[in-house]
Amino acid sequence: MNTTGIFFHYQDGERLRDFPEALEGILSLDNVFFYDAFYPLKTPSSFDLETIPIDIVGQVHTSDMIERVSKSPSLEGALLSASGTVAAAIRIWNGEIDNAFVFTGYGDHHAGSDFFGGGCYFNGAAIAISELRRCFKARRFAIIDTDAHHGDGTWEIFENDEDVLYTCFCSGSYEEKNKNVNIQVPWSVSDEEYLGLVSEQFLPRIEAFRPEAIFWNWGYDGTDGEYGDIGLTPGSHVLFARELKRAADTLCHGRLIVVLCGGSRRDLARHLIPNVIRVLAG
Ligand SMILES: [Zn+2]
């Protein structure tokens, strides 16, 4: 059984309004730890989610870009989102947890070294990788991106990095560069076809690459009825989660960090997020 960390901060907006209440039944599990930033009436503890210092953000993003984000009303949420991913990575390396689910409000894959957009401000996975390299001399990582859209920010950050395997699943066609790979997904796809792409295109690559941890940029915006609808059913995400957890358990001591990306519907969030976390903790 894996020990799972959940990294959470309260945020405005519709989609996560049912949280953390919707995690009922999960938070009481012995192998689940809840790290939160603004829990009402709580006393300080080792389970607080602290904001990372801005100079850590500067390991990935230019000072000019940080300045631009600082002027936006989303700075606090953007920082807490990235902080969750960094904290998850560090606590995994410290041996406190095996895998993690990070509630981001603003992240990740449209944030490049000097640009941002599409609801992304800082690239939490990239900042976490930078911190793991700096603090623990870790080196090789895999990022799988199943958000419906192309992860232009993550692509740009790692296009010259031989030690990060970035596999982006989207409808676009992008030429492979170093360890950046784009897997083209049809505009309309069945769960089975998509799962086939994961097992034929992603799993062999990651088995050969041998990462020390896997980051999963998980968006559910490709679900039927969402803004990036490619026809996936709600149940598809649990199938992906099982596949990726199995890969992490086999290849890298269970080190899997799920970073919430696209998706807008509150009813889907309420249903899908607990199901994905249950796979992590199973
Ligand atoms: Zn998206």
Ligand SMILES: [Zn+2]
């Ligand atoms: Zn892509």
